[in-house]
Amino acid sequence: xxxxxxxxxxxxxxxxxxxxxxxxxxxxxxxxxxxxxxxxxxxxxxxxxxxxxxxxxxxxxxxxxxxxxxxxxxxxxxxxxxxxxxxxxxxxxxxxxxxxxxxxxxxxxxxxxxxxxxxxxxxxxxxxxxxxxxxxxxxxxxxxxxxxxxxxxxxxxxxxxxxxxxxxxxxxxxxxxxxxxxxxxxxxxxxxxxxxxxxxxxxxxx
Numbered sequence: 001x002x003x004x005x006x007x008x009x010x011x012x013x014x015x016x017x018x019x020x021x022x023x024x025x026x027x028x029x030x031x032x033x034x035x036x037x038x039x040x041x042x043x044x045x046x047x048x049x050x051x052x053x054x055x056x057x058x059x060x061x062x063x064x065x066x067x068x069x070x071x072x073x074x075x076x077x078x079x080x081x082x083x084x085x086x087x088x089x090x091x092x093x094x095x096x097x098x099x100x101x102x103x104x105x106x107x108x109x110x111x112x113x114x115x116x117x118x119x120x121x122x123x124x125x126x127x128x129x130x131x132x133x134x135x136x137x138x139x140x141x142x143x144x145x146x147x148x149x150x151x152x153x154x155x156x157x158x159x160x161x162x163x164x165x166x167x168x169x170x171x172x173x174x175x176x177x178x179x180x181x182x183x184x185x186x187x188x189x190x191x192x193x194x195x196x197x198x199x200x201x202x203x204x205x206x
Contacts (some may be wrong), residue, residue, distance in 0.1 A: 004174055008156040008182065009012050011093060013204040025183040025194050032193035041189075044140045048094055052087045055133075059083030062132045066185050074114045080123040081112040086133060095137045104165045127163055143176045152199030 001074050009080065010024035018024045033090050043054055063078045065071040073080050083091060086107070107130035114121045128146035143149070150161035153175060161172065176191065185191050 001103060005158070005178055006157045008179065009158070010156065015204070021179070021182040022184050025185055025190060028194035028197050031192040031197045036064065036066075038066075038168045039189075040136065042138045047137050047139050048092070049092050050093075050136065052091055054136075055087035055090055058132065058136055059086070062129055074116065076114070078189050079123065079129060082107075082110050082129070085110070090133065090137070093137055094111065095134075095139070095141075098134075098137065100134065100142070101165060101169060104134060104168070107133060108165060127165060127168065131168065140188060141190075142173065145172055145198075148197075148199035149192075150199065151201075154196040155198060 007053070008015065008021070010019075010021050012024070012027060018027075038061070043050060043058065059079070060066045060071050063070070063079050065082070065174075070078055071087070072078070104127065107125060108127040110125040111122055112125070114123060117134065128144065131142060131145040132141045140197065147163075149172075153159070153161040153172065157175075161167070178197075179185075179195070180188050180191050183191060
């Protein structure tokens with residue numbers, strides 16, 4: 001298993017090496033789709049005061065259901081049932097009282113069922129969504145961990161990222177802090193945004 005410090009190869013849109021990580025941060029964070037994923041700052045500022053409506057907004061945000069009629073049961077990419085469970089159970093949760101590994105293990109393992117006329121499909125809430133909740137509950141101290149940032153990790157380090165709670169905590173969290181430090185980032189959300197774009201499915205460079 002990989003452990004920090006990691007050797008990161010920062011590259012531009014063209015694939016050229018970037019010697020100054022802060023320039024990498026500026027270039028890639030600027031491409032973050034803010035229209036699709038508006039700022040969560042209003043949730044991060046007061047995590048102890050989050051309401052049911054705030055968690056519902058977070059679910060809509062994460063699952064791309066801020067617009068249209070996707071926010072309901074039986075939509076392929078929307079974990080509506082578990083998000084509403086979070087909206088009912090987690091308001092008032094204080095991160096100081098949360099045991100992070102067990103919290104992530106519990107919420108990432110939650111499952112729900114989509115019911116269609118010809119079949120039912122069981123699906124998992126997953127670590128990406130669980131870390132999104134943790135991101136907000138921690139006021140942004142823990143970063144979101146999804147398929148895009150796992151690809152970004154691989155492109156930066158050449159090593160594989162694992163979709164597991166233990167790997168997230170032991171390797172990705174320190175890696176993220178390392179990137180923040182190397183980029184001299186004053187806004188850690190910009191690092192989240194840059195990694196999200198850097199790990200897109202169709203990369204800017206080969």
